[in-house]
Amino acid sequence: MPETDLTLLIDAAREAGKIATGYSGKDARRWDKPDGAGPVTEADLAVNTMLEERLQAARPDYGWLSEETDDNTDRLNHDRVFIIDPIDGTRSFVEGSSTWAHALAVADKGIVTAAVIYLPLRDLMYVAAAGQGAFLNETAITPSHPASLGAADILAARPNMEAMHWKGGKVPSFTRSYRPSLAYRLALVAQGRFDGMLTLRPSWEWDIAAGDLILREAGALCSDRHGVPLRFNNPHPKVNGVVAAGKTLHRQISMALVPDSPY
Numbered sequence: 001m002p003e004t005d006l007t008l009l010i011d012a013a014r015e016a017g018k019i020a021t022g023y024s025g026k027d028a029r030r031w032d033k034p035d036g037a038g039p040v041t042e043a044d045l046a047v048n049t050m051l052e053e054r055l056q057a058a059r060p061d062y063g064w065l066s067e068e069t070d071d072n073t074d075r076l077n078h079d080r081v082f083i084i085d086p087i088d089g090t091r092s093f094v095e096g097s098s099t100w101a102h103a104l105a106v107a108d109k110g111i112v113t114a115a116v117i118y119l120p121l122r123d124l125m126y127v128a129a130a131g132q133g134a135f136l137n138e139t140a141i142t143p144s145h146p147a148s149l150g151a152a153d154i155l156a157a158r159p160n161m162e163a164m165h166w167k168g169g170k171v172p173s174f175t176r177s178y179r180p181s182l183a184y185r186l187a188l189v190a191q192g193r194f195d196g197m198l199t200l201r202p203s204w205e206w207d208i209a210a211g212d213l214i215l216r217e218a219g220a221l222c223s224d225r226h227g228v229p230l231r232f233n234n235p236h237p238k239v240n241g242v243v244a245a246g247k248t249l250h251r252q253i254s255m256a257l258v259p260d261s262p263y
Contacts, residue, residue, distance in 0.1 A: 003058070005114035006129040009104045012054050016047045016102040017120030020087060030094055039090050044068050047086035047102065055082050055104075062106070065237055067206045073235070080108045081233045083209040089181030098122050103183035105209035110231035115210035117187045126187040126214050134190055134217035143220040143246040144192040149174055149256065152195035152249055155185040160200050165261045172256055182242075186211025189244045190218035196245030196253060200225050201263045205237040211244070221250040226259055 023043040030041040048068035056064060059082070063075030066084040075081050082104070087093055089100030098121035106114040117126040126141075128134040134141050146152040152174040161176060163169040177194060179185050185197045186208060208222075212230050215222040223229055225241030227250075232239075241263075243253050 004129070005059075005106045006116070006127060006132075008055065008058055009106070009114055009116040010125070010127060012051055013102045013104055013116045013118040013125070014120075015054070016051060016086065016104075017118055019043070019047050019050055020093070020100075020102070021120050024096070028094070039094055040068065041087075041090060041094060043093065044087045044090060048084070051082075051084055051086060051104070055084075063233065065205065065233065067204065071237065075233060076235060078233075080106060083107055083112075083206050083232055083237075085183065085204075085206040085210075088183040088207060092180040097180070099180050099184060101181045101183045101187075103206065103210040105213065105232075107209060107232040110233055112209050112213035112232060115213040117183045117210050117214060119181075119184060124187075126190065126210075128214040128217040130213065130217070132217065134214045136187075136191055141191045141218050143189060143215070143218055144195050145246045146195045146249060149249060149252040152245075153177055154245075154253075155179060155188065155194050155197040157199065159263070160198055165200055165258055165263075166256055167258055170256075172253075182207040183211050186222070186242075186244055187214055190215045190220055196243070196249050198225075198241070198243045198253060198257075200241045200257075200261070202238045202240055203242050205232050205234070205239065208239065208242055215244050220244060220246050223250070223254070225254075225257060227251075227254040 028041040063078030063081035085103040093100040113130040
């Protein structure tokens with residue numbers, strides 16, 4: 001039986017974990033990317049090299065988009081494309097924290113169809129395939145459904161709480177929490193550990209593609225800041241912010257936000 005895209009991603013993510021954990025985050029050689037784009041380490045590059053070789057050998061007709069590979073327009077000529085973040089949460093990796101993840105996805109004509117978010121140091125493997133549900137370590141997951149936005153626990157960076165982002169300057173009284181890896185934040189909402197997640201700044205596709213499918217297959221909604229469903233493999237691989245939550249809470253967050261506030 002041919003290997004499915006999801007099985008391919010799971011096996012590749014496990015191998016990525018073996019490579020990344022072979023480095024000491026604090027001792028790994030690191031560089032700062034241009035234009036304040038953050039750090040990259042030798043572990044990021046080693047994982048990226050393995051993933052690119054392994055995945056493209058298995059699916060030579062798929063395009064390729066990765067944070068650690070120079071982008072080009074070739075991927076736009078493919079219906080199916082791998083969207084990869086070799087290590088999401090590199091700053092946490094450098095600090096020696098366990099809160100970083102491998103995020104792997106396949107998108108077909110802009111819609112994610114297979115996804116894995118793997119945190120090797122926490123032994124957490126979130127997976128989903130289109131129409132097959134979402135799972136954490138082989139157990140089905142579903143989002144939470146808080147009574148109201150004010151009662152919710154939302155994952156969000158502090159700048160998202162500025163009054164200019166909320167209608168009438170009124171910031172909702174929900175509890176704000178935070179985790180360094182954007183992919184992990186999305187997975188935590190799909191799991192029901194937190195009620196919602198939002199980031200209002202333009203977001204790279206590789207940070208969110210895997211989480212988008214895992215959320216949708218768990219039964220949550222994932223959209224841009226305007227409530228529009230996400231599409232991937234865009235010429236410029238960014239989306240206009242992310243709002244993720246169960247259906248009712250997602251609507252409440254979207255209605256409370258100023259659609260076009262500056263970030």
